[in-house]
Amino acid sequence: MTHEMIAMTMFGVMMVMLLTGQRVFAAIGAVAAGTALLLYGDGAIEMPFSQAFKVFNxxxxxxxxxxxxxxxxxxxxxxxxxxxxxxxxxxxxxxxxxxxxxxxxxxxxxxxxxxxxxxxxxxxxxxxxxxxxxxxxxxxxxxxxxxxxxxxxxxxxxxxxxxxxxxxxxxxxxxxxxxxxxxxxxxxxxxxxxxxxxxxxxxxxxxxxxxxxxxxxxxxxxxxxxxxxxxxxxxxxxxxxxxxxxxxxxxxxxxxxxxxxxxxxxxxxTARVLHQTVRKTLGISCMFLWIILAALAFGAVFDGIxxxxxxxxxxxxxxxxxxxxxxxxxxxxxxxxxxxxxxxxxxxxxxxxxxxxxxxxxxxxxxxxxxxxxxxxxxxxxxxxxxxxxxxxxxxxxxxxxxxxxxxxxxxxxxxxxxxxxxxxxxxxxxxxxxxxxxx
Structure with missing residues (x-):
């Protein structure tokens, strides 16, 4: 399979998963992980860790x-x-x-x-x-x-x-x-x-x-x-x-x-204001972090091919x-x-x-x-x-x-x-x- 076909297949599978109602980070991350395992074998296991450290750095x-x-x-x-x-x-x-x-x-x-x-x-x-x-x-x-x-x-x-x-x-x-x-x-x-x-x-x-x-x-x-x-x-x-x-x-x-x-x-x-603010901040921040992590893994596979x-x-x-x-x-x-x-x-x-x-x-x-x-x-x-x-x-x-x-x-x-x-x-x-x- 050519690199162009791999890229098109990745995009196609990801869009289908998104249309089925999957969470964005799950759809992106699953496609990135699956493609990496197929292309690189067991070595792909290191990819999420390297991307996570890139995020935290x-x-x-x-x-x-x-x-x-x-x-x-x-x-x-x-x-x-x-x-x-x-x-x-x-x-x-x-x-x-x-x-x-x-x-x-x-x-x-x-x-x-x-x-x-x-x-x-x-x-x-x-x-x-x-x-x-x-x-x-x-x-x-x-x-x-x-x-x-x-x-x-x-x-x-x-x-x-x-x-x-x-x-x-x-x-x-x-x-x-x-x-x-x-x-x-x-x-x-x-x-x-x-x-x-x-x-x-x-x-x-x-x-x-x-x-x-x-x-x-x-x-x-x-x-x-x-x-x-x-x-x-x-x-x-x-x-x-x-x-x-x-x-x-x-x-x-x-x-x-x-x-x-x-x-x-x-x-x-008040305690209620502080609780609501912290709870909503935590929810939105975690969502962004998961999406960024999945996107970096997706981008790493794209760059690799x-x-x-x-x-x-x-x-x-x-x-x-x-x-x-x-x-x-x-x-x-x-x-x-x-x-x-x-x-x-x-x-x-x-x-x-x-x-x-x-x-x-x-x-x-x-x-x-x-x-x-x-x-x-x-x-x-x-x-x-x-x-x-x-x-x-x-x-x-x-x-x-x-x-x-x-x-x-x-x-x-x-x-x-x-x-x-x-x-x-x-x-x-x-x-x-x-x-x-x-x-x-």
Whole structure:
């Protein structure tokens, strides 16, 4: 059997296992282990051990549980609730204002967590019921929650960009900075769409009632304090790192400590909050570790059989594709896989193949990390099996059907595609900030 056939067989078996409902790490790891045993015999037994030590020797991996802990601490302690009350009052005077405020909430939550799941949970439990109660169109606000939560994997401290940095061997600090402006640009595009549509169709996003708008200025200014703590946490975590005062792991530790101190300052650091935060952090962190371990083993087998070189030869030599055509094909494959997998699974499955190919084609790997992340945002909002669609279905109230959820994401996918095209056409949107800070 040729190397190309071995690679195709591995991918085919893995996809079949994923479609049967197997856990991602189990499907990837089983295919890697089975192929290694068939190819290398008893010597393959050493492969999981070598990959495990590779994982444990990668010091930045310590940031994952710390960032996850920070986000859940801020969420469980109710600081996110305070933020929404602030956005609720200050943006409720305009048509679609609460939906715009929800996007603002999602940006802040993304800057405190780095995961899209946290933004989805907060949006679906806090913002969505409030928007529906105030007469907002259920289809539009469902799309707002999904689109806003997707910013969690782009805005620093994105956990997905940390994982990409590990696999692509790129500086995480530069990746974070590269995702900052595209993330803010994407949020701005969402806000412009919501504002324009609600100005045209005012019934989609009504303003607050006169009684609710009759709030003294002193009370409005008092509510602004809700944004101080998240800003301080974000500054202590990301600002000190960018300025060079802390390392990546130290900044994650500072963020986790600052979130705990914030909950203590607000007198909300109870035994229940601490228990829920630690339990959820442990569950998510273990999931990531198992997926990374399985992916590294999978990538080691691929590297051993020369699959990366085979795919490069197939695309460039046999099919005679240009570098941009190869790049477009890779992005389309993410869209296809996003119908079945989450962003982390997509990354660990194809990054060992795509990252060396992207480098060989002459593209900047920092820029490509942002392209990958935006494409993932689009991918798992894409029917019929987009990851975010089913998360929303699980969290949404009964009056929101699956058809409503499918309809809700169409305009936001279009907006995100426009954002992706802007980053492709103007790479400096992603590269200007890291190049300026790091002097490249």
């Amino acid at each position: 990668w010091f930045p991996l310590l940031t994952l549980p710390l960032f996850i802990y920070m986000g859940y601490m801020l969420s469980e302690s109710g600081i996110a609730d305070d933020l929404y009350k602030m956005f609720h009052v200050w943006f409720g005077t305009m048509h679609g204002g609460l939906a715009i405020g929800t996007i603002g909430l999602m940006v802040v939550i993304s800057a405190m967590n780095g995961l899209s799941v946290a933004g989805m949970a907060i949006g679906a439990t806090i913002a969505l019921p409030e928007l529906l109660r105030r007469g907002y169109d259920k289809v539009m606000v469902t799309g707002v929650i999904q689109a806003g939560s997707s910013l969690g994997i782009l805005v620093p401290p994105s956990v997905v960009l940390v994982l990409y940095g590990m696999i692509a061997r790129q500086p995480v600090g530069q990746l974070w900075l590269a995702g900052a402006l595209p993330g803010l640009m994407m949020a701005t595009l969402f806000i412009i769409y919501i504002y324009v549509r609600c100005r045209i169709q005012k019934h989609l996003g009504p303003t607050l009632s006169p009684e609710e708008l009759d709030i003294p200025l002193v009370e409005k200014l008092r509510l602004l304090r809700a944004g101080i703590i998240p800003f301080l946490v974000f500054f202590l975590m990301t600002g000190l790192f960018v300025m060079g005062y802390t390392s990546l792991v130290e900044s994650a530790a500072v963020g986790a400590l600052a979130a705990t101190a914030a909950a203590l300052f607000k007198r909300r650091l 020369g699959a990366v070189r085979a795919i490069e030869t197939l695309f460039i030599t046999r099919w005679e594709l240009s570098p941009w055509e190869v790049l477009i094909m890779m992005q389309l494959s993410y869209i296809l896989m996003g119908m079945f997998l989450d962003d982390t699974a997509m990354l660990v499955i194809v990054a060992p193949l795509y990252v060396p190919l992207v480098g060989a084609l002459g593209f900047d790997l920092i820029w490509y990390g942002v392209l990958y992340t935006i494409t993932c945002q689009i991918a798992y909002m894409t029917p019929p099996f987009g990851y975010n669609l089913f998360l929303m279905r699980a969290m949404a109230p009964p009056e929101i059907s699956l058809i409503d959820i499918y309809r809700s994401i169409i305009p936001f996918v279009i907006v995100m595609t426009i954002g992706l095209m802007l980053v492709v056409i103007f790479p400096q949107i992603a590269l200007w900030l890291p190049n300026t800070v790091y002097g490249n």
